[in-house]
Amino acid sequence: MIAAAFELFLTRGFEQTTIDDIVCLADVGRSSFFRYFPSKEDVVFPDHERCLAEMTAFLREGTGEEEPVARVCDAARLVMRMYAANPSFAVQRYRLTKSVPGLRSHEVSVVWRYERTLADYLRGRFAHQPDGDLRADMIAACVVAAHNNALRTWLRSGGQGDISTQMDRALELAQNVWRLGEEGEGAGQQEPVVVLVTTRKAPMWQVVREIESAFGEH
């Protein structure tokens, strides 16, 4: 059915293809189509449901000791692998999705479910932190954006070359942004820290005066 659907979608277009056309070509009954795919759009994304379940399981099976951001990055890589497992199919689907608004919005809501899955995991990990929910949502959004950026770059190039190196670069950037953020805030609230920022050109007497005023009565 998937093969038949794609053949028709790519030749005569998505809207121009009816369910009847597909089931005729695939030689199955009309109701069988809807038994496997909830809607016409779903035949274009047949493996997302399974991948989403994998991601949920992957995040659940952690020990709770892992670095949270690294964990969601690894979870995002599951989606990447699903695309990379079948490059030509992925590229065909990308071109189709790009040109059909209905498919695009369907894909967007699928992506949103991935993002919610990641965010819910992070919310659990950040439950103790102040602004934990906010940070969780932002990090999840960041990771998904990085993932999609790398994925789309690869898809635009026709599925040539290696995705994983570009994906690593993108996810690493996301990870760095949030690693720096956590160190700066987390440690800062436990114990007061004095940070002096100046240039080498500053005269020493001025540096010493700034230190004295920062330390106060000490």
Added chain:
Amino acid sequence: MIAAAFELFLTRGFEQTTIDDIVCLADVGRSSFFRYFPSKEDVVFPDHERCLAEMTAFLREGTGEEEPVARVCDAARLVMRMYAANPSFAVQRYRLTKSVPGLRSHEVSVVWRYERTLADYLRGRFAHQPDGDLRADMIAACVVAAHNNALRTWLRSGGQGDISTQMDRALELAQNVWRLGEEGEGAGQQEPVVVLVTTRKAPMWQVVREIESAFGEH
């Protein structure tokens, strides 16, 4: 029509309400409905199209001198103000959207258009930077996530109190994360900076020694 639709949606449910029901109650013709709203879902989000146009215009009318991240945060505030202009309507819509999957996915694709608008603006501003597109996508995703987090918190509380303070907090966190990221990379390469990190408990002689070693021959 909007009032009639919401009255029916809230009493008997979204799926249980047909277009005929709405146009009967509103006393208009059936085709008039589709002349104003492309789909049944769109009657729930009547002002997003206008708001999206406002956001596009706001980002276009900039001089190009503004801090990019601050600019997209201000753009996000346009959406907030649209919700805040009519709190009771916003809360009704929130409860409706939360419970109807079809409306939820429709809202998600609307949010996606906002995110793309912000990302496209940032891509333009970061055109010269390495990884500009990637950073643009991630920042846009972050800002949207922060905005939605604050907005949903406010909507869950029933639209009570002031959104803008919570929104400021959320957007400021997003801004800080990306400001720190840029300073660390961009400014750090232009001029060497000495950063001294220590605690108040450290004895002064040790602080001075660390300063001397940091400044070296100076």
Added chain:
DNA sequence: TACTTAGTGCCATAGAGTGGCACTAAGTTC
């Protein structure tokens, strides 16, 4: 042989969304 159970196909139905046609009300041109 009779009885479940999963999988399938066929049929009827509701309802979304599209397009065509006619009508009205307003302004416009001659």
Added chain:
DNA sequence: GAACTTAGTGCCACTCTATGGCACTAAGTA
């Protein structure tokens, strides 16, 4: 003032998605 555009509206017919009910087959089971 009469004929003519133009926007806005209502009505109607039609296509297609999606749902649900019913019957049939095949395979295993008592």
